[in-house]
Amino acid sequence: MSMRPLRVLALDASSSACSVALWQGQAGCAGALSGHYEVAPRQHMRKLLPMVDAVLSEAGITLDEVDALAYGVGPGSFTGLRIAAGTAQGLAFGADKPLIGISTLAALALQACRDGASGQVCAALDARMDEIYVGCFAVDSASGSPRVTALDQERVIAPQHLGLPEGSFMAIGAGFNYLDRMPEQVQQQLVLHSKDVEPDAREIAQLAALELAAQRLNAPAEVQPVYLRNNVAQRSTRGPLD
């Protein structure tokens, strides 16, 4: 007896890229992925829903047939994270589906292993203001469905202050444009995979499928962006008549 496949629809707008992907498969299996990915700075709000339609119609399904939605909760562009959050929350709430939040750094780490490799990955994004968003992961692609385990806290940090857990790491993401500012010890631990990649909804869908299989699901309103950088405003210290 064949079971109806599980389906996750994932959105990402965390960088200059905009992407939507669909994962279909049985719980615990590799599943099938389809998706659209486009570098479209400042056009995410307009691009996301047409991409959703395209991905669903190419798979011959409707939103109702999706079991859960997911989006890249960050870190990344604040505005982009909220565009993805608003769109995904609206879709999930309207369609009465659960929503899953996936780290863009974890997605990037998995992307380093698209060729089926396993190992330790350090994912880093450019946080601007001379800082990076960074997190280290163990990626296991050996089994049917890849596992990504966090090895440290995701954080925003100046590259010269970066420290890594033990061992060597594949380095992925635009954060490694600051590679030469990182401590010598860190540089020795890193093997550069790629600097010019962005998070993609394909990996977000894959990671969300694991959450769906484990029934770790949330009501749409609960799945909020994760900015990492939270000191975004200065309290005024000026005197009243200065």
Add this chain to the structure above:
Amino acid sequence: MRVLGIETSCDETGIALYDTEQGLCADALFSQIEMHAGYGGVVPELASRDHIRRILPLIEKVLADANLQRQQLDAICYTAGPGLVGALMVGASTAHGLAHALNIPVLGVHHMEGHLLAPMLEENPPAYPFVALLVSGGHTQLVDVAGHGDYRLLGESIDDAAGEAFDKVAKMLGLSYPGGPSVSRLAEQGDPTALRFPRPMTDRPGLDFSFSGLKTHTLTCLRQMDADNALTEQGRANVARAFEEAVIDTIVIKCRRALEQTGRDRLVVAGGVSANQRLRAQLEPALRKKCPTARVFYPAARFCTDNGAMIAYAGALRLQGGERDSSGPVVTARWPLAELSPTTAPSSEHHAHG
């Protein structure tokens, strides 16, 4: 037609449900005033972060209050501008995602049209035509409203909005944000004969406003009093009184001129500053000196400031005229009210796509 209205243009998340047959079914608001108070004004990034936290819970509350399921919504409207772009994008994205899933029409609405139509939600709404004074922390505008969607800008502030001037003077006086209520409270204790501040731009024709010079005058006056050791509690109250009277007098004079110029006798006053008691006390009597039939209309107190009800209402009128967002969500920081028309959707010029 049951229309969900979403307002996220500045520092209030406003959600409401308006039924074109039954009227307003429910409305809910979360104000971020306390969050921004420590910064002396609205911090755009913090505002956006809060909108995305509040928007779905407020939608759920409004649906529950109206005893409706999401599937019973017929359309969604959101504020498309003018306002803070990042904040507007939260409402626009959520509105479009929700409308897409529900397969219902969605439309971006002009924030100021929402304000000027807000008195239409009251028991005795004004008939067209009328003049509207839109006066808040972000805007000070006089608009001639010949009919729905037929708007002509008569005058506006060339610098600070009236509410913004109140905020800045509150800061100078060491008072809390928002400045309107706190300055007015202190002004109650002030001696009206102690100081007299200029009434900016009332000595020349025209309906534009300017409050920046008055703000500077206030600062200069406070600094002088400080230097003279005269900045007592009474001194500060006198300054608050002189400032408030100057702002209110200026507004009243311009409103009277606007009615004279247009030949209208109805004035709609909306926006946060319309809650000012001195303004409310002076406005109608002053207008009637020149025009005995003059009448002033205000929205309900809770719809003077930003809210979802005015967006649901303004949007419902346009949805009934067949308007829709045809090419996805659109937001725009600057969007002149006069660009609107009774039947046409907003043009794509001036609009930023996120």
